[in-house]
Amino acid sequence: MDVREAGEQGRPEAVREIDAAGLPMELAQALVLDELRALTERGEPFAAVLLMPAPPRAHAPRPSGTSAADRVNVLKSIRPGLTAHCRGLAFVAPADIPAERARAIHSSEQLWGCPTTSTQNAATARAWAEERAGLRDPAARPDPQRSLSHNAQPPRSID
Numbered sequence: 001m002d003v004r005e006a007g008e009q010g011r012p013e014a015v016r017e018i019d020a021a022g023l024p025m026e027l028a029q030a031l032v033l034d035e036l037r038a039l040t041e042r043g044e045p046f047a048a049v050l051l052m053p054a055p056p057r058a059h060a061p062r063p064s065g066t067s068a069a070d071r072v073n074v075l076k077s078i079r080p081g082l083t084a085h086c087r088g089l090a091f092v093a094p095a096d097i098p099a100e101r102a103r104a105i106h107s108s109e110q111l112w113g114c115p116t117t118s119t120q121n122a123a124t125a126r127a128w129a130e131e132r133a134g135l136r137d138p139a140a141r142p143d144p145q146r147s148l149s150h151n152a153q154p155p156r157s158i159d
Contacts, residue, residue: 012043014087014133015126019051021092028053032073036089040081047086047129051122052093055101075111083113088132090125091118 018035020028032050039046089112091105104111105118115132119125130136 014046015049015129016046017049017051017126019054023053025056028070033071033078036082036086037074038077040078040085043085043128045085045087045133047088047090047133049090049092049122049129052091052097055093055097063143080090081112083109086112086114087134088115088117088129090129090132091116092122093118095120100148115133131150 018032020031021136023031025101032052039048093101095104096104105116107114109114117125117128119128124133127136148154
């Protein structure tokens with residue numbers, strides 16, 4: 001697990017990267033929600049790149065951790081902060097994510113309260129998040145059609 005801010009040393013940035021790729025899915029989801037809660041509590045605009053793990057193997061044991069209901073309640077509690085401060089969430093996930101996870105990622109304002117996108121390419125996710133945070137010129141963005149997963153929608157601005 002790795003959480004870091006993008007940008008130069010000593011300069012606050014609006015893009016946060018949360019690396020949960022090596023964790024079991026339930027722990028990764030809990031980590032992401034905890035980090036997003038901390039970001040919303042800062043009360044400053046931000047965008048985040050979320051490096052998510054591959055789907056669990058069919059017969060993998062489920063780790064004991066927070067329940068799905070607990071995660072939903074946490075998301076409900078932080079959604080107002082996401083709506084107020086989050087400029088976008090860029091999920092980096094493998095192409096073979098389960099359909100329900102893909103729907104959750106692409107539900108944007110309905111679930112997360114802010115714009116979302118999904119890609120298999122971390123550089124594309126970072127560029128989208130930087131653009132959403134106002135740190136990058138939209139013309140400098142990599143071609144999203146070459147790097148977005150088959151179930152993803154190209155990044156779009158809703159400003």
